Amino acid sequence: MAExxxxxxxxxxxxxxxxxxRPRYLSEALASALRQSYRNLxxxxxxxxxxxxxDIINSFNDSRIVFxxxxxxxxxxxxxxxxxxxxxxxxxxxxDDDDLFYPNHIETLVNALENETDCLVAYSDLYKVYCxxxxxxxxxxxxxxxxxxxxxxxxxxxxxxxxxHPSLMHRRDVLQxxxxxxxxxxxxxxxxxxxxxxxxxxxxxxxxITGQHYTPTGESDRISVQQRKDKNEYARNVxxxxxxxxxxxxxxxxxxxxxxxxxxxxxxxxxxxxLIWHHTFYPYKVYLPLPExxxxxxxxxxxxxxxxxxxxxxxxxxxxxTSLGGCEGEYIVIVPSGFPVEQMWVEDSLYAxxxxxxxxxxxxxxxxxxxxxxxxxxxxxxxxxxxxFPNLSVRESLKAADIALRHPRPEELPFQFDILVxxxxxxxxxxxxxxAAQMLEYIADNHQNKLWMKTLAAKAFYKTGNxxxxxxxxxxxxxxxxxxxxxxxxxxxYRKKRDFGSAIELLERAGQxxxxxxxxxxxxSGNP
Amino acid sequence: MDIRQENDVEExxxxxxxxxxxxxxxxYTSVGNSIEAQRCYEKAASLGPDEPNPYVGLGVVALxxxxxxxxxxxxxxxxxxxxxxxKAYAGLAMVARQRGDYKQAFQMYLKCLELDTDNxxxxxxxxxVSCQMASFAEITxxxxxxxxxxxxxxxVMFSLGALYMKDERFERSKKILRDVLALDPxxxxxxxxxxxxxxxxxxxxxxxx
Numbered sequence: 215m216a217e218x219x220x221x222x223x224x225x226x227x228x229x230x231x232x233x234x235x236r237p238r239y240l241s242e243a244l245a246s247a248l249r250q251s252y253r254n255l256x257x258x259x260x261x262x263x264x265x266x267x268x269d270i271i272n273s274f275n276d277s278r279i280v281f282x283x284x285x286x287x288x289x290x291x292x293x294x295x296x297x298x299x300x301x302x303x304x305x306x307x308x309x310d311d312d313d314l315f316y317p318n319h320i321e322t323l324v325n326a327l328e329n330e331t332d333c334l335v336a337y338s339d340l341y342k343v344y345c346x347x348x349x350x351x352x353x354x355x356x357x358x359x360x361x362x363x364x365x366x367x368x369x370x371x372x373x374x375x376x377x378x379h380p381s382l383m384h385r386r387d388v389l390q391x392x393x394x395x396x397x398x399x400x401x402x403x404x405x406x407x408x409x410x411x412x413x414x415x416x417x418x419x420x421x422x423i424t425g426q427h428y429t430p431t432g433e434s435d436r437i438s439v440q441q442r443k444d445k446n447e448y449a450r451n452v453x454x455x456x457x458x459x460x461x462x463x464x465x466x467x468x469x470x471x472x473x474x475x476x477x478x479x480x481x482x483x484x485x486x487x488x489l490i491w492h493h494t495f496y497p498y499k500v501y502l503p504l505p506e507x508x509x510x511x512x513x514x515x516x517x518x519x520x521x522x523x524x525x526x527x528x529x530x531x532x533x534x535x536t537s538l539g540g541c542e543g544e545y546i547v548i549v550p551s552g553f554p555v556e557q558m559w560v561e562d563s564l565y566a567x568x569x570x571x572x573x574x575x576x577x578x579x580x581x582x583x584x585x586x587x588x589x590x591x592x593x594x595x596x597x598x599x600x601x602x603f604p605n606l607s608v609r610e611s612l613k614a615a616d617i618a619l620r621h622p623r624p625e626e627l628p629f630q631f632d633i634l635v636x637x638x639x640x641x642x643x644x645x646x647x648x649x650a651a652q653m654l655e656y657i658a659d660n661h662q663n664k665l666w667m668k669t670l671a672a673k674a675f676y677k678t679g680n681x682x683x684x685x686x687x688x689x690x691x692x693x694x695x696x697x698x699x700x701x702x703x704x705x706x707x708y709r710k711k712r713d714f715g716s717a718i719e720l721l722e723r724a725g726q727x728x729x730x731x732x733x734x735x736x737x738x739s740g741n742p
Numbered sequence: 743m744d745i746r747q748e749n750d751v752e753e754x755x756x757x758x759x760x761x762x763x764x765x766x767x768x769x770y771t772s773v774g775n776s777i778e779a780q781r782c783y784e785k786a787a788s789l790g791p792d793e794p795n796p797y798v799g800l801g802v803v804a805l806x807x808x809x810x811x812x813x814x815x816x817x818x819x820x821x822x823x824x825x826x827x828x829k830a831y832a833g834l835a836m837v838a839r840q841r842g843d844y845k846q847a848f849q850m851y852l853k854c855l856e857l858d859t860d861n862x863x864x865x866x867x868x869x870x871v872s873c874q875m876a877s878f879a880e881i882t883x884x885x886x887x888x889x890x891x892x893x894x895x896x897x898v899m900f901s902l903g904a905l906y907m908k909d910e911r912f913e914r915s916k917k918i919l920r921d922v923l924a925l926d927p928x929x930x931x932x933x934x935x936x937x938x939x940x941x942x943x944x945x946x947x948x949x950x951x
Contacts, residue, residue, distance in 0.1 A: 356760075357758030714773045717765070
């Protein structure tokens with residue numbers, strides 16, 4: 215009891231633990247949340263209409279636990295929302311009922327958010343534990359790897375998630391901007407939230423391993439894994455997430471308006487619109503200039519379409535001018551019906567524009583021709599060109615206004631990091647470890663994610679037989695953030711050097727992490 | 743938890759825990775801590791029930807304790823799990839040698855070298871057993887193969903020099919022993935053997951051979 219009071223300083227953190235029919239693991243998960251070095255916690259367990267877990271909750275006899283026992287199963291998003299409504303903490307953390315926090319988890323993230331950053335969100339690294347489920351339900355650990363350790367990348371976050379939900383902590387008040395969890399989604403609900411958070415804040419990446427999540431070998435019974443198998447449902451969820459636009463103002467993302475110009479509202483126009491819907495991941499709104507008489511011919515589920523009434527006799531340029539007046543976006547895309555829309559159709563050029571420091575410049579889209587001309591521009595530039603030269607075609611007016619148009623160069627395209635890492639993976643597959651090592655060093659120096667790239671480079675150098683470099687890198691990584699793999703690698707090199715004492719020390723550390731990391735951390739930190 | 747992106751994902755390695763224990767067992771064996779080594783190998787065997795290496799390790803630990811029956815059982819389990827486990831055959835050869843069964847030891851060393859011509863333990867073991875049996879025909883071949891892959895290994899060069907001398911191939915013996923001394927001028931055994939070879943060469947020339 216004395217200890218409870220002793221560390222009861224700092225803001226309250228609400229830890230949300232939704233559970234459904236996994237009482238055996240819930241007990242371990244809950245224990246790991248209660249054993250935190252940071253004590254000022256509110257722990258909300260929500261049983262989503264599953265097997266009764268009241269006995270488990272009561273057995274802990276801890277006043278910090280709030281138990282919500284729902285009679286019917288309404289899904290994880292709904293559970294989290296109910297918990298969020300009850301949450302009183304300044305910060306929110308999440309724990310799945312079959313995962314574990316290490317005792318430093320909350321303290322690490324609170325410290326980062328309170329003292330190290332202005333970000334409203336922080337995340338740490340987690341071990342992914344591959345395990346075999348034994349007949350008695352216990353989990354035999356086969357390996358522990360830090361599978362994802364990516365520095366925050368907003369553009370990537372819009373495309374897909376790169377932050378594990380149990381590693382996430384955010385301010386509660388940021389939910390007033392993002393809104394609650396989307397209860398219409400069956401899967402990817404965590405990405406939906408992290409993506410929306412990215413509209414309002416950067417994320418602080420803390421390079422510490424503060425927990426673990428489990429992946430049993432063989433067939434997984436996880437609800438999210440099962441639901442992923444329905445490809446249509448999966449695609450529907452991805453589309454729903456990518457077209458979600460939280461309420462404005464957005465502080466970290468500038469909106470994009472797509473002016474879609476069609477002479478006729480025909481099948482081709484419908485198909486192009488459909489492709490835009492399916493292939494655009496940057497937040498957008500489509501502006502569709504049409505004679506009002508055609509409005510009732512629009513029958514689509516596609517979200518984020520604004521119909522712009524125009525005179526039936528309007529020219530192509532006039533339709534754009536009329537639409538431009540109502541566009542909310544900082545970036546304007548002009549695209550004609552029939553334009554070839556594929557993955558990255560607009561994001562390649564948009565990314566180049568966002569990161570361009572040159573003013574009065576626009577980028578044509580891949581596939582743009584004289585017939586099907588398409589480009590992305592800053593709204594101010596386009597407005598200036600149109601107001602200065604209203605009688606010229608859009609393209610000519612830009613030229614007359616001295617606004618340069620070009621295609622992005624390869625180095626201006628997004629996802630350079632991912633392209634390079636893909637190259638590394640291919641080199642590794644071909645057994646060309648020297649090339650992989652060289653590329654990884656280059657990436658570490660030029661594309662963030664230094665620790666992660668160093669880890670991969672250490673392995674690549676080991677494979678080439680350059681043990682000195684492999685030792686240098688793995689030792690550096692182990693001093694900053696040891697993992698089982700890097701400890702094992704360093705130990706193998708010491709063994710080759712016949713320094714068995716050092717090898718044993720490193721392997722024992724790796725063995726402890728694989729055995730019971732919580733015990734290890736508690737011994738180090740002096741907690742019971 | 744929904745997150746999956748090809749590039750973000752490290753290779754799934756389900757044998758990591760096993761590998762740590764196996765490495766640890768091998769290190770403890772190297773420093774002579776057979777109790778810890780045995781503990782690690784036993785755990786590794788439970789995590790990798792189809793892997794022969796923990797049983798090879800257990801066999802080595804038993805050999806260190808001179809528990810020949812236990813060692814033989816462990817090496818045989820390893821062979822059963824992987825009929826191509828060279829180390830297990832080397833282990834069986836060592837057990838046979840300890841028991842004085844040189845014929846069996848010879849066969850097991852040969853079997854090991856068929857699977858792994860690089861296995862120095864088996865190579866030197868075969869050489870020693872050959873000496874004990876005074877049968878050198880096959881060992882010369884394996885030593886030559888090994889030396890092609892590891893030029894400059896003076897212990898193998900010396901053994902080969904000795905074998906050439908026994909076969910009365912004095913010129914070859916002289917050359918290889920000189921190579922040994924070039925690499926290791928302080929090698930007294932090589933110097934003594936070279937002296938003997940040169941003496942035999944003179945005698946052979948006198949005989950007009």
